[in-house]
Amino acid sequence: MQLTKNGGRIMERLKRIISIISLIFILLPVALAFAEEPKSPAAQEAPVAPTPVLKSDPSGANTGGAADVVGATAGAPTAEDLKNLGPKEPLAAKLADVVGHNRIAVNFVWMLICGFLVMFMQAGFALAETGFTRAKNAGHTMAMNFMIYAIGMLGYWIIGFALQMGGVGNIASLSGGTGLLDGEFIIKLFGKEFGLFGTKGFFLSGVTYDTAIFALFLFQMVFMDTTATIPTGSMAERWTFKSFVIYGFFISMFVYPLYGNWIWGGGWLSQLGKNFSLGHGTLDFAGSSVVHMTGGVAAFVGAMILGPRLGKYSPDGKPNALPGHHIPMALAGCFILAFGWFGFNAGSTLAGGDLRIGVIATNTMLASASGAFFALLYMWMFYGKPDISMAANGMLAGLVAITAPCAYVNSVSAVFIGAVAGVLLCISIFFVERVLKVDDPVGAVSVHGVNGAWGLLSLGLLADGTYGDGMNGITGTVKGLFYGDPSQFMAQIMGVITNFVFVFVTMYVFFTILNKIVPLRVSEELEIEGLDQSEVAVRAYPEFTIHETHKRR
Amino acid sequence: MKKIEAIIKPFKLDDVKDALNKIGIQGMTITEVKGFGRQKGHTEVYRGSEFVVEFLPKTKLELIVSDKMAKKVIDTIVETARTGKIGDGKIFVYPIKDVIRIRTGEKGQKAI
Numbered sequence: 001m002q003l004t005k006n007g008g009r010i011m012e013r014l015k016r017i018i019s020i021i022s023l024i025f026i027l028l029p030v031a032l033a034f035a036e037e038p039k040s041p042a043a044q045e046a047p048v049a050p051t052p053v054l055k056s057d058p059s060g061a062n063t064g065g066a067a068d069v070v071g072a073t074a075g076a077p078t079a080e081d082l083k084n085l086g087p088k089e090p091l092a093a094k095l096a097d098v099v100g101h102n103r104i105a106v107n108f109v110w111m112l113i114c115g116f117l118v119m120f121m122q123a124g125f126a127l128a129e130t131g132f133t134r135a136k137n138a139g140h141t142m143a144m145n146f147m148i149y150a151i152g153m154l155g156y157w158i159i160g161f162a163l164q165m166g167g168v169g170n171i172a173s174l175s176g177g178t179g180l181l182d183g184e185f186i187i188k189l190f191g192k193e194f195g196l197f198g199t200k201g202f203f204l205s206g207v208t209y210d211t212a213i214f215a216l217f218l219f220q221m222v223f224m225d226t227t228a229t230i231p232t233g234s235m236a237e238r239w240t241f242k243s244f245v246i247y248g249f250f251i252s253m254f255v256y257p258l259y260g261n262w263i264w265g266g267g268w269l270s271q272l273g274k275n276f277s278l279g280h281g282t283l284d285f286a287g288s289s290v291v292h293m294t295g296g297v298a299a300f301v302g303a304m305i306l307g308p309r310l311g312k313y314s315p316d317g318k319p320n321a322l323p324g325h326h327i328p329m330a331l332a333g334c335f336i337l338a339f340g341w342f343g344f345n346a347g348s349t350l351a352g353g354d355l356r357i358g359v360i361a362t363n364t365m366l367a368s369a370s371g372a373f374f375a376l377l378y379m380w381m382f383y384g385k386p387d388i389s390m391a392a393n394g395m396l397a398g399l400v401a402i403t404a405p406c407a408y409v410n411s412v413s414a415v416f417i418g419a420v421a422g423v424l425l426c427i428s429i430f431f432v433e434r435v436l437k438v439d440d441p442v443g444a445v446s447v448h449g450v451n452g453a454w455g456l457l458s459l460g461l462l463a464d465g466t467y468g469d470g471m472n473g474i475t476g477t478v479k480g481l482f483y484g485d486p487s488q489f490m491a492q493i494m495g496v497i498t499n500f501v502f503v504f505v506t507m508y509v510f511f512t513i514l515n516k517i518v519p520l521r522v523s524e525e526l527e528i529e530g531l532d533q534s535e536v537a538v539r540a541y542p543e544f545t546i547h548e549t550h551k552r553r
Numbered sequence: 554m555k556k557i558e559a560i561i562k563p564f565k566l567d568d569v570k571d572a573l574n575k576i577g578i579q580g581m582t583i584t585e586v587k588g589f590g591r592q593k594g595h596t597e598v599y600r601g602s603e604f605v606v607e608f609l610p611k612t613k614l615e616l617i618v619s620d621k622m623a624k625k626v627i628d629t630i631v632e633t634a635r636t637g638k639i640g641d642g643k644i645f646v647y648p649i650k651d652v653i654r655i656r657t658g659e660k661g662q663k664a665i
Contacts (some may be wrong), residue, residue, distance in 0.1 A: 319602055320602060320604065321597075321598070321599035321600065321602035321603065321604040322599075323597075323599040323604065324599075379601070383598065383601050384598070385598060387598075387600065387601070389599075389600055390600060390601070429600070429601075430601060433602075443600075
């Protein structure tokens with residue numbers, strides 16, 4: 001009797017899993033059809049001008065060559081030099097091919113190593129979030145942080161990457177087949193073109209089977225995963241694992257890639273400069289908004305819809321402390337994040353040959369230092385103690401804020417941006433907790449959401465005009481409001497508003513509908529008992545009896 | 554025979570154990586416990602919000618001694634575990650009916 005009952009349940013679950021998998025495989029051929037669309041008419045008219053037809057290069061042997069030495073440095077040969085001098089100096093022409101290949105190889109290696117560093121940030125997030133939550137939910141919090149890496153990656157491979165980068169066009173620093181990502185879906189309004197999403201690269205198949213595109217996928221994927229893991233912090237200790245899995249696919253397949261396209265994939269926000277003379281269009285060097293604000297706003301919506309953890313607020317609305325169970329673990333996590341951030345920011349040049357990486361990496365660590373220090377000072381002044389958990393959040397806040405402007409500002413601005421971020425973080429945490437009454441166990445909304453917005457705006461204020469010539473197709477370097485270009489600041493404001501409205505509305509609708517089908521919140525009994533055994537069938541600390549010794553006021 | 558149960562401040566454990574060894578005590582059992590007495594709990598702050606720690610960590614010692622040793626043991630514990638501040642703990646003394654050593658089956662005084 002028991003057996004048949006269990007058997008029935010297992011069958012039912014199996015059926016559901018199989019139906020999901022088959023759905024993916026139904027989608028596959030459709031996507032491939034997209035990916036193998038015939039070349040655009042321009043490419044078919046090729047015989048007129050004998051430009052080489054771009055082919056995907058799965059082996060990598062043909063990626064990077066003499067053409068890539070053109071414009072590499074101030075004294076590099078021009079295309080004309082190569083054409084005229086090549087026949088006279090055949091050895092030099094051959095060497096130019098090697099030099100070009102090596103130049104691209106340096107960029108590949110740099111971007112991949114930075115991507116590996118960003119991947120390791122997942123471990124940082126896992127430790128930070130688990131440390132700041134309670135022992136009875138440690139297995140569950142870890143499980144979400146662990147599995148989002150796998151779930152998000154698959155979703156991004158299926159459709160996310162294509163929507164985000166499928167229309168980005170040739171990326172000079174990677175050469176190779178990146179030019180095959182030429183399928184931006186565009187609508188025309190007021191006679192201007194608005195890029196909405198890309199259409200090449202579903203399942204990384206067809207013409208996108210190319211070394212440069214694969215490397216780009218890895219780098220973009222780990223950024224997306226950072227976004228996807230942010231809400232697991234604000235929604236920790238009460239979120240059902242089932243609805244979390246569905247969320248993981250949704251954000252990696254649609255929400256992140258769409259906004260990402262608008263900024264990084266050649267979409268409409270990046271074209272504000274070309275279309276409406278707003279600076280260089282909305283600029284976000286490494287993702288204050290694309291990655292962090294998107295994650296922060298989603299985290300806010302999720303925590304708001306889930307409601308506060310039991311016992312977080314007294315009946316009179318007074319917030320209570322629910323102390324995290326392992327502060328050393330949380331701090332180690334924050335350190336790992338700060339380390340991974342070097343890959344995040346400096347890697348976003350997509351080029352090891354772009355020596356601005358020296359400035360970018362240094363700005364990154366300066367902002368993290370002032371973020372941590374000023375959060376510490378704030379807590380010391382207003383709450384009596386130098387609160388290390390808030391200082392750790394402050395370090396992350398500084399890092400989030402410097403992520404957009406890291407390539408465009410000087411060191412004084414970087415320290416200033418971090419300092420503002422540290423103070424803003426503390427104010428925001430108490431505002432979210434005490435005024436909005438949204439329970440965010442790890443401070444994700446304030447670290448990523450609020451400071452993501454500040455990062456984007458600070459670029460528009462403090463970019464000093466030493467970098468960014470030709471960014472988004474606009475000649476001239478990037479200057480902020482204080483350096484003479486108010487229109488850049490306008491473009492940044494557009495970015496912040498767009499991100500907030502788009503992510504808030506999309507995630508609100510998504511979570512509300514999902515809540516009706518698969519409830520987001522665990523039952524009261526399970527929440528009191530802890531989610532480890534019931535949600536993920538693993539207890540983090542099975543050999544310890546866990547009892548609370550403190551009472552909330 | 555007497556059972557002496559002492560609840561002391563955890564950081565005093567080493568001193569108490571050494572002092573008891575010196576007067577010839579050869580065994581004891583300790584447990585990490587939590588509790589409150591007149592000391593009550595205390596307030597802590599986590600990320601700007603206050604909370605009260607109601608039960609404080611203590612160490613519980615249990616040892617079985619002969620009647621004539623009991624007073625000496627109690628005096629030793631009181632002497633070494635005392636800081637003079639509130640929260641030093643308490644000692645409870647119980648009569649014991651019998652003691653059995655599991656390995657040999659010895660009983661009573663010989664088994665202590």
